[in-house]
Amino acid sequence: MRNIWTIAKREYKLYFMSPVAYVVAFLFLIWIGRIFYLNIKDALQQSLYQPYVPTATVSIGPMILILVFTMPALTMRLLAEEQRSGTIELLLTAPVRDWDVVVGKWLGAFLFMLTLLAITWIYPIVLNMMSSPGIDQGLLISGYLGVILLTASLLAVGVAISSLFNNQVVAFFVGLGVALVLILVQPASTGAVGTWSDIVSYLNYLDHFNNFYQGVIDLKDVMYYLSVTALGLFAGSVFVESRRWR
Amino acid sequence: MKRDWSRYAPVGLIIAGIAAFIAVCVYIIVPKWSIWLQLSLISMVVGLVAYVALVPGQVRQAIKGRQVRYGFNTLLMSLAFLGSLVVVNYLVFYNAKMNPKQTRWDLTEDKSNTLASETLDALSKLPDVVHAQAFYTPRTDSSTTQQLLGNYAKNSKGKFVYEFINPDQKLTLATQAGITADGQIVLTMGDRKELVSVVSEQELTSALVKLISNQKQNVYFLQDEGESDPNGTSNDSMSHVRDTMESKNYAVKTLKLAVEASIPQDANIIIIAGPKQPVSQTSVDRLAKFLDSGGSLIVMEGPDMLLSKGASLTDPLADYLSKSWGITLGNDVVITLEANQLTLEAKAGAYGNHVITQKMGAYTPIFPGARSVTTAASAPAGLTLTEIVLTTPNYANCFPACSWATTDIAGLLAAANGKGSVPSQSAADVQGPVPIAAVGENSTTKGRVVVFGSSGFASDEYQTLGNQDLLVNAIDWSAKQEQLINLTPKATKQRSFTSSVMKYSNVTSNLIFLGSVILLPGAVIFAGVVAWVIRRRRG
Numbered sequence: 001m002r003n004i005w006t007i008a009k010r011e012y013k014l015y016f017m018s019p020v021a022y023v024v025a026f027l028f029l030i031w032i033g034r035i036f037y038l039n040i041k042d043a044l045q046q047s048l049y050q051p052y053v054p055t056a057t058v059s060i061g062p063m064i065l066i067l068v069f070t071m072p073a074l075t076m077r078l079l080a081e082e083q084r085s086g087t088i089e090l091l092l093t094a095p096v097r098d099w100d101v102v103v104g105k106w107l108g109a110f111l112f113m114l115t116l117l118a119i120t121w122i123y124p125i126v127l128n129m130m131s132s133p134g135i136d137q138g139l140l141i142s143g144y145l146g147v148i149l150l151t152a153s154l155l156a157v158g159v160a161i162s163s164l165f166n167n168q169v170v171a172f173f174v175g176l177g178v179a180l181v182l183i184l185v186q187p188a189s190t191g192a193v194g195t196w197s198d199i200v201s202y203l204n205y206l207d208h209f210n211n212f213y214q215g216v217i218d219l220k221d222v223m224y225y226l227s228v229t230a231l232g233l234f235a236g237s238v239f240v241e242s243r244r245w246r
Numbered sequence: 247m248k249r250d251w252s253r254y255a256p257v258g259l260i261i262a263g264i265a266a267f268i269a270v271c272v273y274i275i276v277p278k279w280s281i282w283l284q285l286s287l288i289s290m291v292v293g294l295v296a297y298v299a300l301v302p303g304q305v306r307q308a309i310k311g312r313q314v315r316y317g318f319n320t321l322l323m324s325l326a327f328l329g330s331l332v333v334v335n336y337l338v339f340y341n342a343k344m345n346p347k348q349t350r351w352d353l354t355e356d357k358s359n360t361l362a363s364e365t366l367d368a369l370s371k372l373p374d375v376v377h378a379q380a381f382y383t384p385r386t387d388s389s390t391t392q393q394l395l396g397n398y399a400k401n402s403k404g405k406f407v408y409e410f411i412n413p414d415q416k417l418t419l420a421t422q423a424g425i426t427a428d429g430q431i432v433l434t435m436g437d438r439k440e441l442v443s444v445v446s447e448q449e450l451t452s453a454l455v456k457l458i459s460n461q462k463q464n465v466y467f468l469q470d471e472g473e474s475d476p477n478g479t480s481n482d483s484m485s486h487v488r489d490t491m492e493s494k495n496y497a498v499k500t501l502k503l504a505v506e507a508s509i510p511q512d513a514n515i516i517i518i519a520g521p522k523q524p525v526s527q528t529s530v531d532r533l534a535k536f537l538d539s540g541g542s543l544i545v546m547e548g549p550d551m552l553l554s555k556g557a558s559l560t561d562p563l564a565d566y567l568s569k570s571w572g573i574t575l576g577n578d579v580v581i582t583l584e585a586n587q588l589t590l591e592a593k594a595g596a597y598g599n600h601v602i603t604q605k606m607g608a609y610t611p612i613f614p615g616a617r618s619v620t621t622a623a624s625a626p627a628g629l630t631l632t633e634i635v636l637t638t639p640n641y642a643n644c645f646p647a648c649s650w651a652t653t654d655i656a657g658l659l660a661a662a663n664g665k666g667s668v669p670s671q672s673a674a675d676v677q678g679p680v681p682i683a684a685v686g687e688n689s690t691t692k693g694r695v696v697v698f699g700s701s702g703f704a705s706d707e708y709q710t711l712g713n714q715d716l717l718v719n720a721i722d723w724s725a726k727q728e729q730l731i732n733l734t735p736k737a738t739k740q741r742s743f744t745s746s747v748m749k750y751s752n753v754t755s756n757l758i759f760l761g762s763v764i765l766l767p768g769a770v771i772f773a774g775v776v777a778w779v780i781r782r783r784r785g
Contacts, residue, residue: 017781022774026767033762040758044743044751049744130754133739138353150663162335202339207754214356214393220342222333227331238320 003100004107010079011108018079024070025116035062036123044059048134051182052133053214056140057121063147064209067154068183072175074112075158078105079240080171092116092243103238113151139215146212149225154179163239182206255300262293273478346400355739358510360398365451376435378408381420386429391445398450424490426715427608433457441495443604443715458492463514463725464513465499466501470529472522474705476500481707484519491721495716503529515724518563520701523566524551525563534566537693542724544717548701549579549617553662556655567570571686572622573697577641579658580616580637580680580699592616592700595638595679602685602696602719603634609712610724612633613700616682618651622767628690635679635698635716673717685723696720757775
């Protein structure tokens with residue numbers, strides 16, 4: 001556990017020295033900020049005719065699309081760069097398990113994203129100050145929980161993809177492709193009866209986020225995203241471990 | 247010289263690869279165990295067998311090799327891990343389906359994602375699977391309905407299933423289901439059906455309760471004086487209404503009151519749909535007793551008799567309704583002026599505040615021949631009277647349409663016979679909007695009356711525009727079905743911007759722009775530049 005934490009701390013600090021991370025953070029915040037501003041402007045106009053305040057999820061919804069692009073950008077160098085520069089061999093001969101390396105790198109990226117998400121709390125705080133009697137805090141908590149779980153799972157997938165390649169750019173584009181498939185390709189989940197329909201509905205990646213977005217925490221949605229995270233990290237450690245005998 | 251066949255081994259692999267690709271493509275195109283799929287798979291196996299047969303030594307070495315061993319171990323480990331995840335997810339999913347209360351938490355303040363206890367109770371009592379078909383075109387927003395139906399399904403333990411159907415693409419299915427507008431839901435349980443026109447938890451749960459209810463209401467259509475026949479086949483029959491009522495668990499029967507000694511004991515509602523002759527006084531007396539014992543009566547009487555008999559018409563039923571219920575069928579005929587055309591077809595322009603018409607907002611029923619139906623200014627004791635359907639108003643310039651009810655019946659008849667023009671408006675006429683339907687409810691006897699000033703508006707000829715929906719709603723109200731369920735109302739918090747924000751809305755908007763688009767992202771760039779400078783200084 002200590003190894004994981006050591007690697008995570010190192011990776012977290014490295015992000016603050018990396019220009020890519022600042023660019024990602026800038027684009028993330030300007031995207032969310034612009035949409036927040038447009039929503040508030042629109043709401044102020046509507047409020048002239050009837051009481052209307054955007055919900056607490058005004059800043060959460062836009063995050064999903066921008067996460068699709070930020071995740072591959074943050075994870076592309078995690079293992080691909082190590083493999084390209086040859087430092088992966090040094091790392092693997094150190095007294096750390098492959099699992100420690102993968103999870104540690106993921107955790108570093110996850111902590112960086114948590115920092116970024118913490119900054120975005122300014123928007124619901126401002127909205128709460130502007131409205132009476134304040135925003136629905138339950139909706140805010142469930143929405144952010146959903147985003148955090150989604151982020152964790154996308155990062156794990158990104159780490160797994162990064163472990164496959166020596167080239168960061170290739171890792172970025174493959175990661176972007178996979179993220180787009182997960183977010184945009186949604187099998188029909190109409191609620192029709194049948195085992196196959198249940199399976200297809202359950203595998204719908206974004207469907208599980210909808211409950212969080214609407215203020216509901218469902219155990220199966222939490223389990224789904226934790227499972228995707230675990231699967232991504234497991235796949236990453238398998239790919240790293242396979243280097244020893246490939 | 248011994249031929250070296252081993253150099254053809256890669257061909258076997260290539261054949262196997264191509265055959266596998268073809269098998270996948272064939273299955274995607276025709277997802278069946280077809281002959282082509284079988285041939286592709288056989289070819290794949292043959293290719294692999296050929297490869298193994300031609301280079302057995304290489305294959306043996308590969309299988310025993312380090313990579314294959316480690317790879318196989320990794321594959322087993324991966325399958326085991328994946329299997330564990332599948333099992334855990336299945337257990338959580340199954341538990342969530344069976345015990346949604348214990349695995350699902352609605353954090354919203356007004357519990358907007360939580361169904362009312364009455365709804366959960368109804369869902370738990372479903373004796374059979376209820377299939378909900380939601381008919382929505384892409385033009386109508388279905389997100390709220392999807393969420394609502396999803397909640398019903400989650401809390402039903404598999405007894406409530408739903409699907410969305412685009413009526414543009416499946417017109418026949420929509421017609422069979424009785425859909426008359428976009429955004430309606432049909433609930434089906436066995437051979438019983440309920441239509442939900444306005445989608446809300448209240449309406450859906452009411453429809454569920456009606457489906458569950460075993461209580462059969464008996465509706466009798468009077469057949470004494472040439473009234474519309476629910477079992478007929480002509481355009482002025484009401485077979486479609488009959489089918490709809492039977493699917494809602496009503497028993498539809500006919501009654502010849504002039505022949506039978508009394509009204510059947512099991513009658514809940516009597517419908518008089520367009521009598522060609524006045525109902526006899528004897529029948530009216532029996533109907534009065536029926537109403538006094540808590541029964542319900544629906545009268546659909548247009549100006550047909552008035553036009554055929556004129557001033558000599560004696561109508562005991564109309565007299566009874568006027569004297570005992572304060573509901574008066576006017577001796578007039580509604581005229582509508584639309585696009586410079588005069589017509590005797592009235593259109594609904596407004597609705598009164600009543601449960602029969604509260605769901606009719608999207609519809610504009612047409613009444614082929616109508617007369618006024620007015621309520622007494624001061625209702626008789628114990629009665630609640632409401633005018634529920636009114637025609638279009640009498641605008642000065644008659645746009646989009648205007649209407650009034652002419653009392654000059656003789657003039658109208660003369661115009662119909664080509665002896666003069668349609669009487670123009672006069673002070674004696676009933677000015678638009680003309681009430682053409684009214685209801686009365688007796689709080690003491692619980693008797694209910696619905697009077698329409700039009701005879702054939704719900705016949706088989708008029709199956710759209712809400713005509714039959716209006717009559718079905720009236721029958722449901724007459725059957726006292728609207729109070730089956732009253733959901734505990736949810737306290738919804740109304741949110742608004744503070745007064746200071748509204749007072750300085752422009753400044754607020756600009757401040758938001760400054761902070762969220764410029765300062766915050768700008769701070770990130772600044773931090774990045776500072777980090778870069780520090781790194782450079784450190785070398």
